[in-house]
Amino acid sequence: MVSSYRAASDIDVVTSAFPIPGFGKVPVNAFVIKGPEPILVDTGTVVESADFMRELRSVIDPAELKWIWLTHTDFDHTGSLNKLLAENPQIRVVTTFLGVGIMSLTTMPLPMDRVYLVNPGQKVTLGGRTLTAVKPPAYDNPSTTGFYDEKSGTLFSSDCFGALLSTDVPQSAADLSDKDLREGQVFWATLDAPWLHKVDQGTFARELDSIRAMAPKMVLSSHLPAAPGRMLDRLLASLAAAPDARPFTGPDQAGLEQMLKQMTAVA
Numbered sequence: 353m354v355s356s357y358r359a360a361s362d363i364d365v366v367t368s369a370f371p372i373p374g375f376g377k378v379p380v381n382a383f384v385i386k387g388p389e390p391i392l393v394d395t396g397t398v399v400e401s402a403d404f405m406r407e408l409r410s411v412i413d414p415a416e417l418k419w420i421w422l423t424h425t426d427f428d429h430t431g432s433l434n435k436l437l438a439e440n441p442q443i444r445v446v447t448t449f450l451g452v453g454i455m456s457l458t459t460m461p462l463p464m465d466r467v468y469l470v471n472p473g474q475k476v477t478l479g480g481r482t483l484t485a486v487k488p489p490a491y492d493n494p495s496t497t498g499f500y501d502e503k504s505g506t507l508f509s510s511d512c513f514g515a516l517l518s519t520d521v522p523q524s525a526a527d528l529s530d531k532d533l534r535e536g537q538v539f540w541a542t543l544d545a546p547w548l549h550k551v552d553q554g555t556f557a558r559e560l561d562s563i564r565a566m567a568p569k570m571v572l573s574s575h576l577p578a579a580p581g582r583m584l585d586r587l588l589a590s591l592a593a594a595p596d597a598r599p600f601t602g603p604d605q606a607g608l609e610q611m612l613k614q615m616t617a618v619a
């Protein structure tokens with residue numbers, strides 16, 4: 353079920369709480385940045401594309417969109433990409449060379465005249481908004497590129513700072529308890545970026561410090577409710593704990609059979 357809420361006067365969140373059986377729910381967010389050249393950040397999941405498009409239309413007429421910033425090419429970010437490009441020929445997709453390469457392996461390759469390539473560190477000005485491309489400290493796909501929006505002071509962090517939640521998903525991360533936020537974030541980080549267990553802690557701490565130095569007014573993760581900037585230290589502390597946390601291991605066949613037995617018993 354896809355719904356939406358306003359995170360700032362010119363930023364809406366199009367969201368759905370995606371269940372991970374046996375573990376909880378993870379929010380899946382796309383964002384609409386309104387202005388002279390409206391930007392859609394990611395396009396929801398493949399499986400909920402029809403529902404996503406319905407909700408998106410309640411937030412903005414897709415014909416008004418000028419840009420899609422594709423933070424990376426995973427199935428929870430590209431769900432309605434094809435549909436939107438077909439529906440609105442003026443949309444251009446901000447992505448990376450690698451993003452284009454990965455999409456070229458799918459049934460929906462990005463036409464080269466519809467892309468706009470950026471690399472982390474580069475600035476682009478879209479409709480008067482200056483956006484600085486950012487490689488977030490944690491990610492699950494090498495094409496990942498988030499950005500910092502100077503106008504709103506918002507960091508769009510892609511999968512980084514996501515949290516797996518056992519509670520209902522609120523519209524603000526500030527409504528999560530310290531425990532739910534920390535445990536949810538650590539769990540998500542170990543699941544989404546298992547390579548964190550192998551990183552040099554000093555190097556990782558410097559990556560986290562570079563985000564701290566940005567001092568965003570808001571953090572919008574693809575997998576966390578909207579988070580006010582005052583929560584940044586907590587968000588970073590959870591990530592800092594991830595490398596030493598218990599590595600995520602999914603259920604094996606015996607675990608799956610146990611889960612299926614429980615589901616049959618409930619039914």
Ligand SMILES: [Fe+2]
Pocket residue numbers: 424426492493511
């Ligand atoms: Fe991802």
Ligand SMILES: [Fe+2]
Pocket residue numbers: 426428429510511574575
């Ligand atoms: Fe994601």
